[in-house]
Amino acid sequence: MLDTLMLGAIEAGGTKFIAAVSDQDLNLIDKISVPTTDPNQTLGKIADFFSPYSIASMGVGCFGPIDLNLSSSTYGYIESTPKLAWKDFNILGALQAQYRIPIALNTDVNVAALGELKRGAAAGEQSCIYITVGTGIGGGVVVDRQIFNGYHHPELGHIAVKRFPSDTFTGICPYHTDCLEGLASGPALAERAHQAPNKIAKDDPLWKVEAYYLAQAIVTYSLILSPAKIILGGGVMQQEHVLAMVKASVNQQLNHYIKIPEIDNYIIRPQLKNEAAIIGGFILAKDALRLE
Amino acid sequence: MLDTLMLGAIEAGGTKFIAAVSDQDLNLIDKISVPTTDPNQTLGKIADFFSPYSIASMGVGCFGPIDLNLSSSTYGYIESTPKLAWKDFNILGALQAQYRIPIALNTDVNVAALGELKRGAAAGEQSCIYITVGTGIGGGVVVDRQIFNGYHHPELGHIAVKRFPSDTFTGICPYHTDCLEGLASGPALAERAHQAPNKIAKDDPLWKVEAYYLAQAIVTYSLILSPAKIILGGGVMQQEHVLAMVKASVNQQLNHYIKIPEIDNYIIRPQLKNEAAIIGGFILAKDALRLE
Ligand SMILES: Nc1ncnc2c1ncn2[C@@H]1O[C@H](COP(=O)(O)OP(=O)(O)O)[C@@H](O)[C@H]1O
Ligand SMILES: Nc1ncnc2c1ncn2[C@@H]1O[C@H](COP(=O)(O)OP(=O)(O)O)[C@@H](O)[C@H]1O
Ligand SMILES: [Zn+2]
Ligand SMILES: [Zn+2]
Numbered sequence: 001m002l003d004t005l006m007l008g009a010i011e012a013g014g015t016k017f018i019a020a021v022s023d024q025d026l027n028l029i030d031k032i033s034v035p036t037t038d039p040n041q042t043l044g045k046i047a048d049f050f051s052p053y054s055i056a057s058m059g060v061g062c063f064g065p066i067d068l069n070l071s072s073s074t075y076g077y078i079e080s081t082p083k084l085a086w087k088d089f090n091i092l093g094a095l096q097a098q099y100r101i102p103i104a105l106n107t108d109v110n111v112a113a114l115g116e117l118k119r120g121a122a123a124g125e126q127s128c129i130y131i132t133v134g135t136g137i138g139g140g141v142v143v144d145r146q147i148f149n150g151y152h153h154p155e156l157g158h159i160a161v162k163r164f165p166s167d168t169f170t171g172i173c174p175y176h177t178d179c180l181e182g183l184a185s186g187p188a189l190a191e192r193a194h195q196a197p198n199k200i201a202k203d204d205p206l207w208k209v210e211a212y213y214l215a216q217a218i219v220t221y222s223l224i225l226s227p228a229k230i231i232l233g234g235g236v237m238q239q240e241h242v243l244a245m246v247k248a249s250v251n252q253q254l255n256h257y258i259k260i261p262e263i264d265n266y267i268i269r270p271q272l273k274n275e276a277a278i279i280g281g282f283i284l285a286k287d288a289l290r291l292e
Numbered sequence: 293m294l295d296t297l298m299l300g301a302i303e304a305g306g307t308k309f310i311a312a313v314s315d316q317d318l319n320l321i322d323k324i325s326v327p328t329t330d331p332n333q334t335l336g337k338i339a340d341f342f343s344p345y346s347i348a349s350m351g352v353g354c355f356g357p358i359d360l361n362l363s364s365s366t367y368g369y370i371e372s373t374p375k376l377a378w379k380d381f382n383i384l385g386a387l388q389a390q391y392r393i394p395i396a397l398n399t400d401v402n403v404a405a406l407g408e409l410k411r412g413a414a415a416g417e418q419s420c421i422y423i424t425v426g427t428g429i430g431g432g433v434v435v436d437r438q439i440f441n442g443y444h445h446p447e448l449g450h451i452a453v454k455r456f457p458s459d460t461f462t463g464i465c466p467y468h469t470d471c472l473e474g475l476a477s478g479p480a481l482a483e484r485a486h487q488a489p490n491k492i493a494k495d496d497p498l499w500k501v502e503a504y505y506l507a508q509a510i511v512t513y514s515l516i517l518s519p520a521k522i523i524l525g526g527g528v529m530q531q532e533h534v535l536a537m538v539k540a541s542v543n544q545q546l547n548h549y550i551k552i553p554e555i556d557n558y559i560i561r562p563q564l565k566n567e568a569a570i571i572g573g574f575i576l577a578k579d580a581l582r583l584e
Binding site: 069152 | 357359361364371372419433435440441442443444445446447448450451452453454455467468470508511512513514515516517518519520545547548549550551552553
């Protein structure tokens with residue numbers, strides 16, 4: 001029966017997996033959250049959740065980096081994650097073996113960016129970047145209303161950055177030490193402040209340093225990708241006062257070199273909050289059906 | 293007569309304008325180079341060159357930044373150039389008033405990137421970046437075999453960069469002081485070395501600094517755009533030994549975080565040399581006809 005067509009979505013995160021079922025109009029039918037332990041256990045619980053439903057296709061947003069190069073022998077594998085049980089794990093293969101339906105895989109942040117563009121803060125736009133500043137810093141990119149994948153998907157959080165004057169913090173990225181994520185993620189902030197980021201005083205000078213790095217990254221993305229909107233989410237951005245500091249710093253660092261949209265319409269908050277990747281997953285699932 | 297259909301191309305550079313005519317198969321028929329003085333004089337000479345030919349359409353690669361946002365009131369204008377006679381000049385409007393044929397305008401480097409992808413070093417690929425390291429540092433981007441334009445076209449040369457350890461050179465970009473172009477363009481090298489870049493000894497430690505910054509930019513572009521090929525051209529890259537240093541530094545800075553194509557097939561020299569923008573211009577002209 002076409003009118004009971006159901007779609008599946010998985011948001012595969014480093015802490016927890018969320019799985020959900022919707023109808024063909026993306027209305028939520030059921031949802032579950034399970035802790036990220038090892039692949040067998042976690043995917044087993046997800047399978048139990050899906051088993052009562054006959055879903056037609058599935059969209060998956062996964063932590064990464066993941067190999068999305070169709071011509072690669074490790075296509076669909078999780079790559080260099082610090083979560084060793086998942087490193088080099090063929091997540092797409094495992095899901096395909098389990099479900100035997102069309103499955104579209106992409107990164108969590110790309111899928112969230114798609115959700116925000118189609119149903120959230122960037123609705124009606126052609127392009128957007130979705131940045132999450134949390135345990136790591138990640139970014140998803142949508143161009144021409146589709147997820148942007150190059151030879152390798154974007155990894156916006158690991159770019160090198162120019163130092164804030166006087167900032168001597170070493171940085172904590174295991175791959176690059178003082179890349180953007182190494183200097184400005186939630187854990188980097190915690191190490192700088194010797195306390196949890198949500199406990200840092202609003203007038204602490206650290207926020208200026210944080211805003212400077214996030215703004216620098218936004219200027220770099222603007223110079224390279226020039227999206228219509230930049231959506232700034234993640235735990236650290238729950239510090240509401242930081243957004244205005246980021247905007248001011250973007251204007252200062254860009255120094256009018258290129259035109260960007262009016263700043264309050266350019267650097268914005270997410271609308272779908274924790275739902276973006278699941279909604280994006282449903283959209284991917286629906287697209288996967290159309291491509292069949 | 294369809295078999296005599298002719299295409300026009302202009303490469304509008306800060307030092308000289310090149311104009312050329314080809315047949316519909318992009319075979320060169322005629323070509324001229326005129327110095328860049330003021331708009332009236334330069335475009336007048338270009339008009340004299342084109343007048344014997346009845347060209348059907350034109351593709352223009354122009355120095356920039358230029359406003360390519362169709363919904364902008366200054367669409368087709370040159371923006372923040374230090375060449376004051378051309379700043380805020382409506383080059384597309386001036387050409388359209390002169391020729392009354394379909395005219396496609398884009399940046400010089402975007403058009404060159406298109407030429408290299410369709411007929412040069414990146415032939416057969418879906419995407420490439422074309423970087424020129426000369427008087428300035430510019431970059432063009434082709435994705436899905438088409439020029440990549442966002443809200444504003446890419447301006448790859450002006451990204452902020454992490455300092456090479458011990459590098460204290462101030463930088464010379466009038467907009468950002470020590471952006472990539474400010475630290476690593478030909479004139480920046482000249483000021484660092486107190487001599488013309490082509491006179492700097494091959495074993496001078498400056499080349500290591502230069503290679504570091506170019507490699508850092510390539511890593512950033514790889515993390516954000518992830519193209520199939522990166523083409524490295526411009527006057528400074530005539531220093532043949534620098535390419536290998538850039539490749540080594542890319543591998544070191546990327547630190548295997550993401551997969552890139554095999555490095556010797558990834559970071560490559562241009563094939564079309566000085567012809568890339570003109571060939572790209574003919575391709576744009578031909579595309580503009582098809583879109584009519
Ligand atoms: N209100 C807050 N203010 C500042 N930092 C916060 C806040 N809430 C969470 N964080 C930080 O954000 C990080 C968690 O990010 P989050 O986006 O919630 O999850 P994850 O990135 O793990 O998916 C932690 O480093 C945490 O300290
Ligand atoms: N053989 C060379 N070795 C090093 N630098 C060079 C060489 N030839 C030109 N340059 C430098 O490149 C810059 C000119 O770049 P070029 O790409 O030729 O032109 P433009 O960028 O003006 O279009 C100048 O700064 C010049 O010093
Ligand atoms: Zn990193
Ligand atoms: Zn600059």
